Amino acid sequence: MSKNLKEVLFSNKVYANNFNKKRNLKAPPIKKFAILTCMDARLDPAKFAGLSEGDAHVIRNAGGRVSDDVIRSLLISYKLLGTKEWLIIHHTDCGMEKFSNSDIDKIFNIDSKNKIDWLTFKNNEKSILQDIFILKNHPLVPKSIHIYGYIYDCKTGNLIEVEESAKV
């Protein structure tokens, strides 16, 4: 067993020993909202957004981008589990902003036939607006869902509103 796994299991034992079984939380998020953000190790959405267990869905991938899988998850989030607001949060110093799709294809030695859309982006604000646009125009996403766009600043811990996101 690796050192990391030992540490994870030790921490988990402490967590479980202090677990509040009386809360008996159910699957639908208490606060009826979902956060989509990046997998980046520096981000702890529960901490930076003040979430407790049970409050909100948290979806994370490379970049916090709206992929087919994110759409699948958000559709389940609202239709099966009742969320009504979605926060899309990208962040400063994101790896997906530093590479292009073809850079990454080259790193993996992927030929032109087997290209992967790595969902890289050039401009953080635009990438959020694009992601919100995709969601708002998806045929299975109702107009009643509120979608907000923010950028998390890795140097300060602040969430910064993408002002045009309200207009998408």
Next chain:
Amino acid sequence: MSKNLKEVLFSNKVYANNFNKKRNLKAPPIKKFAILTCMDARLDPAKFAGLSEGDAHVIRNAGGRVSDDVIRSLLISYKLLGTKEWLIIHHTDCGMEKFSNSDIDKIFNIDSKNKIDWLTFKNNEKSILQDIFILKNHPLVPKSIHIYGYIYDCKTGNLIEVEESAKV
């Protein structure tokens, strides 16, 4: 501005006021591992696995399933950002275990031509083994990556090892 958004931004202000700028964390995860788990609101992987900001990538979707987007994220995680171990963590009482793909198609009134693979499953342990199998047999995933399977118990907070996962 909604009540939820006000609360998130208030909590974020407190978080940013206490932010340790001296740590100056970089993108590559300090502990060189990634966790894939479900978006379920009851799960706080940083808390139940003892992670601090900077430690590990966290990828989350409906079910903690290995989708194309998860493969994209994990490939970036290891090749661009140096992770060497991946933990796949599903959980008890998961919505994806209670519905079938055709149940969800019916809820959304989706016809047979436009079906979505919702990545539902019937057996939690088998779903983890299947997900690990997909990763271990992916042409871009090197054999050197260690992949572990666990189930998080929502009633106790415990991580339970899927024993056969080491053999996949």
